[in-house]
Amino acid sequence: MKQRSDKKARAGLEDMSHKAYHAIRKMLYHKELVPGQKIVYRELTERLDMSPTPVIQALSWLEFQGLAFRKPNCGYYITPCSLEELEELFEIRELLEPSLIPAVIENLDEEGLEELKSALEAHRSAAKNVYSKERLFRNREFHLTLASLSKKHNRIRILQNIFDVLFLKYGGSYLSFSSLNAFNREHQKIYDCVAAKKIKEARKLLSKHTANVKEQIVSSYKQMIEEKHNLEF
Template identity: 25%
Template sequence: MYVQLREMILSFELYPGIRVTETELAEYFGVSRTPVREALQRLEQDAYLIIRPKQGCFIRQLDIAELGQYYEIRQDLEALSLRFACENMPDRNLRELGKAWDPEIQPGRSDEPGEMVAREESFHVALAEGGGNAVLANYLKDINSHIRVVRRLDFTSGERIDRTYAEHHDLVQCLLRRDLPAAQTLMREHIAQSESFAKSLTLHQLAQRRNSSFGQL
C-alpha cells in the first residue's frame, strides 16, 4: 500500500495540495482502512504528505523556493563527493561506472522516468560511497528523496536521457584522469541544468496533470 500510494504521489496522480481520506483510499483500493492508515503514516514520516487531525491527509505542496535550496546544498555536497572520489575511488570501479553510462551503449537504458531517476540517483550515490564517506552518501540520499517528486519530470524525453548518459560518462573520465576541477565544473553544470529543467517542467506539466489527479476521479 505504501509503495502504491507513493507512486501515485510521484506520478502526480495524487496532485500536490489535494485532500484525501482513509475512507476514500480504502474504497479506491478495495481494502480496509488499517493498511491505508499505516501507509499514510509512513508517507507523512517521509514528507510526502501532511496529516491534519479531523481534516484528512493533504499531499504536500511543491515549494519551488525550498526546492532551489535543496539544489544549492546538493551542489556543495556533490563537489565534496567528487573530491573524495578523486582521491580514493579505484580506477577499476570508475571504469565500471563509466561503462554503465557509456552513451554509445546505454546499458540498462529505460524510457520509464521512475527507473531513470533511480538509476541516475544511484550514479551519484556510487560516487559518494566510492569516495569512502558513508555519511555524505546518506546526506545525498536524503536530498534525493526531497527532489525526486519533480525529477521524474526531468526524464520524460529521450534527448534528456541521452544528455544525462553523456554527462555522467564525461564526468567519470575526468575522475579517471584525476582532474578534480574539471569534474566539479561538469557536476555544477549538470546539476544547474537539472534544476532549471525540472522547475520549468514542473509548472507546465503539473497543470496538465491536475485533471487526472485522484481527487477528481
C-alpha cells in the same frame, strides 16, 4: 513468553509498515496519488488490505521525507509541488554532490569504478528508451552510485531523500529528450575525470552539470505554471 510475543508483534507491525510505505511510494510513482491530494485512510487501507496502524506509520515516514504532511483533525495530504521547493532541492544538490568528490576519489578502487561504469552504461542504454521515467531512474542511480563511493553515509542519506522527492513528486515531465541526451554526455565526462582521479575537474564538471539540470527543470516548471495559469477560466 510475553516479551517474545510482544517483540514478534512489533516486528510484524514494522514489516507491514514497510510494505505500506513502499506501496504508497509506488502509487506516487504511477501518479495514483498526486501532489496536493488528500489521503483517505479508509480507501487506502482497503486498497492495501491493511489495518490503519501500519498505513499511518508509513505516512509518518513519508512526512519525515517531505512527501506528505498532516493537518490536525483533517488527516494526511501529499505535499504540493512548488517552485520554491524545487529550487531549494537543487541548491542543496549543488552544494552537496561536488563536496563528495574528494572522498569519492580517495576511496575509489576497481570495484567502485566498475559500479560507476555500470551505472553510466545503464543510463546510456535507457537513453534509447522513449519512456522518460526509466531514463530518470537510471540518472538517479548514476548520481547515487557516485555519491555512495564517498562512504559519507549521512550526506548520502540526505542526497537519497532529495532524489526521492524530485523523482516521486516532480517526475520527468519537465525535461526534454534532448536535455536527457546532453546529460548523458555530461555523465561520461564526469566518469572520465573520476576514473582519472582529477578532483578539481570532476568537481567543476559535476557543479556545472547540476546547474544545467536545475536551469532546464526550473525553466520548464515555470513555463508549465504559466501555461496552466493562462488556461484557467
